[in-house]
Amino acid sequence: MEVSQRGQKIQPSPIRKLKPYADDAIKKGIHVYFINIGQPDIPTPQPVMEAFHNYREEVLSYGPAQGSLELRQAVAEYFQSYGIPLTPENIIITIGGSEAIHFSFSAIADPGQEIVIPEPFYTNYNGYATFADVKIVPLTLRVDDGFRLPSQDEIEARIAPQTRALLLCSPNNPTGTVYTPEEIERVVTVVKKHDLFLIGDEVYKEFVYDGGTHKSILEFDEIKDRVIVVDSISKRFSCCGARIGAVVTRNEEVYQAVLKFAQARLCPPSVEQEAALAAYRMGMEYFEPVREEYQKRRDILYEGLKDIPGIVIQKPQGAFYIIVKLPIKDAEHFVLWMLTDFQLDKETVMVAPAQGFYCSLGKGKDEVRIAYVLKEKDLRRAIVVFKAGLEKYLSLFP
Amino acid sequence: MEVSQRGQKIQPSPIRKLKPYADDAIKKGIHVYFINIGQPDIPTPQPVMEAFHNYREEVLSYGPAQGSLELRQAVAEYFQSYGIPLTPENIIITIGGSEAIHFSFSAIADPGQEIVIPEPFYTNYNGYATFADVKIVPLTLRVDDGFRLPSQDEIEARIAPQTRALLLCSPNNPTGTVYTPEEIERVVTVVKKHDLFLIGDEVYKEFVYDGGTHKSILEFDEIKDRVIVVDSISKRFSCCGARIGAVVTRNEEVYQAVLKFAQARLCPPSVEQEAALAAYRMGMEYFEPVREEYQKRRDILYEGLKDIPGIVIQKPQGAFYIIVKLPIKDAEHFVLWMLTDFQLDKETVMVAPAQGFYCSLGKGKDEVRIAYVLKEKDLRRAIVVFKAGLEKYLSLFP
Numbered sequence: 001m002e003v004s005q006r007g008q009k010i011q012p013s014p015i016r017k018l019k020p021y022a023d024d025a026i027k028k029g030i031h032v033y034f035i036n037i038g039q040p041d042i043p044t045p046q047p048v049m050e051a052f053h054n055y056r057e058e059v060l061s062y063g064p065a066q067g068s069l070e071l072r073q074a075v076a077e078y079f080q081s082y083g084i085p086l087t088p089e090n091i092i093i094t095i096g097g098s099e100a101i102h103f104s105f106s107a108i109a110d111p112g113q114e115i116v117i118p119e120p121f122y123t124n125y126n127g128y129a130t131f132a133d134v135k136i137v138p139l140t141l142r143v144d145d146g147f148r149l150p151s152q153d154e155i156e157a158r159i160a161p162q163t164r165a166l167l168l169c170s171p172n173n174p175t176g177t178v179y180t181p182e183e184i185e186r187v188v189t190v191v192k193k194h195d196l197f198l199i200g201d202e203v204y205k206e207f208v209y210d211g212g213t214h215k216s217i218l219e220f221d222e223i224k225d226r227v228i229v230v231d232s233i234s235k236r237f238s239c240c241g242a243r244i245g246a247v248v249t250r251n252e253e254v255y256q257a258v259l260k261f262a263q264a265r266l267c268p269p270s271v272e273q274e275a276a277l278a279a280y281r282m283g284m285e286y287f288e289p290v291r292e293e294y295q296k297r298r299d300i301l302y303e304g305l306k307d308i309p310g311i312v313i314q315k316p317q318g319a320f321y322i323i324v325k326l327p328i329k330d331a332e333h334f335v336l337w338m339l340t341d342f343q344l345d346k347e348t349v350m351v352a353p354a355q356g357f358y359c360s361l362g363k364g365k366d367e368v369r370i371a372y373v374l375k376e377k378d379l380r381r382a383i384v385v386f387k388a389g390l391e392k393y394l395s396l397f398p
Numbered sequence: 399m400e401v402s403q404r405g406q407k408i409q410p411s412p413i414r415k416l417k418p419y420a421d422d423a424i425k426k427g428i429h430v431y432f433i434n435i436g437q438p439d440i441p442t443p444q445p446v447m448e449a450f451h452n453y454r455e456e457v458l459s460y461g462p463a464q465g466s467l468e469l470r471q472a473v474a475e476y477f478q479s480y481g482i483p484l485t486p487e488n489i490i491i492t493i494g495g496s497e498a499i500h501f502s503f504s505a506i507a508d509p510g511q512e513i514v515i516p517e518p519f520y521t522n523y524n525g526y527a528t529f530a531d532v533k534i535v536p537l538t539l540r541v542d543d544g545f546r547l548p549s550q551d552e553i554e555a556r557i558a559p560q561t562r563a564l565l566l567c568s569p570n571n572p573t574g575t576v577y578t579p580e581e582i583e584r585v586v587t588v589v590k591k592h593d594l595f596l597i598g599d600e601v602y603k604e605f606v607y608d609g610g611t612h613k614s615i616l617e618f619d620e621i622k623d624r625v626i627v628v629d630s631i632s633k634r635f636s637c638c639g640a641r642i643g644a645v646v647t648r649n650e651e652v653y654q655a656v657l658k659f660a661q662a663r664l665c666p667p668s669v670e671q672e673a674a675l676a677a678y679r680m681g682m683e684y685f686e687p688v689r690e691e692y693q694k695r696r697d698i699l700y701e702g703l704k705d706i707p708g709i710v711i712q713k714p715q716g717a718f719y720i721i722v723k724l725p726i727k728d729a730e731h732f733v734l735w736m737l738t739d740f741q742l743d744k745e746t747v748m749v750a751p752a753q754g755f756y757c758s759l760g761k762g763k764d765e766v767r768i769a770y771v772l773k774e775k776d777l778r779r780a781i782v783v784f785k786a787g788l789e790k791y792l793s794l795f796p
Contacts, residue, residue, distance in 0.1 A: 001593050001594070001595065001623070001624060002651070003505055003506060003649075003651045003652055003654075003655045004504065004505055004506055004507055004508045004511075004562075004655070005508045006504060006508055007504065007505040007506070007651075007652075007655030007656075007658070007659075008655065010655070010658045010659065010662065011658070012658050012661065013463070013658075013661040013662075016463070016661055037460075039457075039459050039460055040457070041457060042457070043456050043457055044455075044456070044457055044458040048458070049453070049454075049458070052450045052451070052453050052669055053450070053451050053453070055447070055450050055451070056447075057442075058441045058442070059437075059438070059439060059440070059441055059442055059636055060442040060446070060447070060636065060637045060638065060639040060640055060673075061437050061638050061639050062435075062437055062638045062639055063639060065411070065414065095493050095641070095663075095667075096663065096664060098662070098663040098664055099663065102663075106402065106404060106405065106529070107401050107402055107405040108401060108402055108405070109402055110402045110403045110404060111509060111531060113402075124662055124663075124664070126662075127658075127659070127661065127662025127663070128662060130662070131504070131529075131659070131662065133509060133531060164402075195399050196399070197399065225399070226399060238457055238458065239458045240458065240459050240460045240664075241458040241459050241460055241461060241665065241667060241668030241669070242458055242667060242668070242669070243493070243664075243665070243666070243667045251401075253400070253401045253405075254401055254405075256401075257401045257402070257405030257406065257408070258405075260405070260408045260409070260410050260411075260525075261405075261408065261525070261529070263410065263411040263414055263525065264408065264411075264496070264522055264524075264525025264526060264528070264529065265493075265494065265496040265497065265500075265522075265525070266494060266496055266522070266638075266641075267639065267641070268641070269493075269639065269640060269641045269667050269670055270639030270640070271450055271639070271640070271669065271670070271673075272667055272669070272670070275458075275669075
């Protein structure tokens, strides 16, 4: 009477496993700056909160499996405002971006088949690959060149007969890289040539800095049928706890498969869909101050870190993450040490060891991911504490 | 570039597939009494609604993967009030009972392994079995004896080396049967003898009529480690749209496996957990009038149907469903005909063909499931319309 193999093998969240040590530090009276996870501190927009306050149904009943028509219409209009002509029939509301990933993987790949993903990548792709019993094949990128996509040949080298799809996350979690139209074009070529699907995770698309723009894979008409985009309101509208996302596809067969998966879990939460409706109707002007705030923080973080001796760092173009290489041997040991053995005036910092974002064994051991999710004052102080900690650590473990 | 095999094979919801015909009937001005699905009309309790109205966090942020400690505590206390000593460490909050089923299946069985379930059964078990790539082996029950569990020998005949668990749903959806302590004891014996897990779906446990009581599989100490109970607030508190459920287990390895699955999807919806907290804190007195209401409806339905010539019917003891055998050849054809070709003073009735609740091919073709989820007046009228429709149908298709 043992648990299943998959129950034993599924990777525990690498971000959450160090959490108990942070809790212990807090118990000892130490203030921890959490820049390890992507939990934004931007207030949830008032209309979203009001949707909860104004909910007045007599019975909190099931809704349609694919989400309410009103919400799907609002999501379609949101994409239309980017010049992407979608209809509610292209959209299935999911329980978070997480479920959108799970459904997408399951709809296009069978157990044992492969999806190629540039690494480092969002760790939860792993969890859902395990759920769906599909294999992630990493296309390893490098911190030295800011995690740019490699040549077409290098991408094609990862494709095998059992490959079903490529996945592109842009703006990227965890690297902050925004792919250029040329980089995406390269992937589009590969996708067409090898008859693959292309999954896009574009949930950070409003967070592109320095006046840059985001190019969606939905804009490439030549692969219209091959594209599945996973969407989420979590980061875009500071609504992580609402668990509302979407699968976006113009491929009718994919839509029908995802719809059947959606029927099996009945429906997404009803009140949260009202909240999401309010969010999608905020209009584009909502993003301007949020984007400015994140850009400011990115600049503070980048300027604060770039002169650390031995650091390898490139300025990220989007999202709210950066991966840097440090002159250390074992980032996990360093992060742990910061929580258990270090303090500066009763303060310390928690960052994320980058190893968990790679699936190639041994990669990213000397890299950490930092999320700039703190207000300016806190972020500035966190950088001071981080640098002091790193200096001390290097003196102890040179 | 085709969708996956599983995307093609997963069963579309047999309940939802007839829905478009009901929509067409409504468009033609016909009133449809929906007694095909388990969407209760009992108002959601006011404290649950108020939890939404009173939510006042600045940021709607991620919560713990296993659900908030407060809610897990409340769930534990709810079980304690039934004399079942649980702690928050035995409980993982899930996104509906649906996810609880998915996680339970995935935690105890690997692809290709088997779970034995008495049929007819809740159709969504099928969806999650497909998701988890496990095989459901049906233990076929019979309408003639009110879907009682068979002898130990007959149960054991379904067990194979690849069997990992049995699943018992009591009070049962779709049959309304409540298993006696002796019937459960029989299953407990088999579970011990064959070293299996026992999954319990007891979400209707407050809906047991005629002064009867529900025996939980959590009460059998001898299989304490083998038991996983899936819970949900959907029917219990008329909160289907909240999507809050739970996995309950005292097996630490199962708990850890489910926790890792839970981490992969980050967390259950935050505001809904506040609503669920209010629900679990309602206290046992909440259920008395609800139970009385359902018992009254059951009596109305049973009395209204039992004298139909050729019907096979047993009085259900719990939940709010009944499966009856009708003197017809094809229940799906009958249900469809009721929607497309029949009306009595501009009214018709939608019931669920029972075939979708069986996984043995050809079973249940002459049975329908009826959910008594309408108020007395509507239910009485629905019975009149249903009987008139059946009579007409039999005259056309004898």
